[in-house]
Amino acid sequence: MVEGHSARHTADLADGDSSRPWQALASGYERARTREDSLDRLVEWPAQRAMLGDVTGLAVLDAGCGNGAKLAQLAGEGATPAVGVDISGSFIAPPPGVQLLEGDLSDLAAVPGLAGRRFDRILFLQSFGYAADGVEALRTARAMLTEDGFILLTRTQPVRYAIERAEQNGTTLGEEYFATESFAYRHRSWDEQVTLTKRPYTMSDLLNTFSAAGLWIEAAAEPRMTDDAAARHPHKQAVLNKYLGILVFRLRPIPHR
Numbered sequence: 001m002v003e004g005h006s007a008r009h010t011a012d013l014a015d016g017d018s019s020r021p022w023q024a025l026a027s028g029y030e031r032a033r034t035r036e037d038s039l040d041r042l043v044e045w046p047a048q049r050a051m052l053g054d055v056t057g058l059a060v061l062d063a064g065c066g067n068g069a070k071l072a073q074l075a076g077e078g079a080t081p082a083v084g085v086d087i088s089g090s091f092i093a094p095p096p097g098v099q100l101l102e103g104d105l106s107d108l109a110a111v112p113g114l115a116g117r118r119f120d121r122i123l124f125l126q127s128f129g130y131a132a133d134g135v136e137a138l139r140t141a142r143a144m145l146t147e148d149g150f151i152l153l154t155r156t157q158p159v160r161y162a163i164e165r166a167e168q169n170g171t172t173l174g175e176e177y178f179a180t181e182s183f184a185y186r187h188r189s190w191d192e193q194v195t196l197t198k199r200p201y202t203m204s205d206l207l208n209t210f211s212a213a214g215l216w217i218e219a220a221a222e223p224r225m226t227d228d229a230a231a232r233h234p235h236k237q238a239v240l241n242k243y244l245g246i247l248v249f250r251l252r253p254i255p256h257r
């Protein structure tokens, strides 16, 4: 049962291992995501889908897959097999060809049912920050890729959190962007009762993490709203104007590492 609506949940662990709140957040997140004006629908998923490309006949692993709905769409578009892993264990009834596993994305090879398997595409869509150790999680994922495989990883612009905290704390962008202390975070649209504890990160931190895991950036994107979507949902354009959005990366193994 989702206790998050009646009781405050505080993840007293850093972002790396703050998985428990997601048992409470899962339904609020999915409800917010499916709203017509959600940024996931308007901006993030279209950009993620575009960067992923044709999935026909490709083995796809979605790490931190939420309820599995995005993966189910990919299976409908030809991905096979399509496997999702999420710590919340709150899944849709999987359609044929989709396997949804409860597990930790910090060590994908240790998730029961995944040992020894290889995937053409491994996705970390707004889930990478929850890995206990980002470099280790990516090294493990890298070793699970097929020869021409890649990782699709998206993460919130770190500037966004810095601006939000500067507003809250009456500080400056630079003070918050370069801060190192973990901070409490509540998402207004998901469930304000649930508190996540997040570690600040900079762009350099992110890029150094990819390098340390033996990955290079084949492509990067900072998706924005289309003019049409902005005209329909000006309040969401205003959010992006103020806080920016997400970063999307296509990551490939650096050969011989």
Ligand SMILES: C[S@@+](CC[C@H](N)C(=O)[O-])C[C@H]1O[C@@H](n2cnc3c(N)ncnc32)[C@H](O)[C@@H]1O
Pocket (backbone or CB within 6 Å): 018, 019, 022, 023, 026, 029, 033, 040, 063, 064, 065, 066, 067, 070, 085, 086, 087, 088, 103, 104, 105, 106, 124, 125, 126, 127, 130, 131, 132
């Ligand atoms: C912001 S949601 C993104 C969900 C989905 N990837 C999407 O793009 O809609 C983050 C997801 O990561 C999952 N998560 C958090 N910590 C995790 C962990 N340690 N292992 C696996 N999944 C985790 C949460 O349960 C949640 O479904």
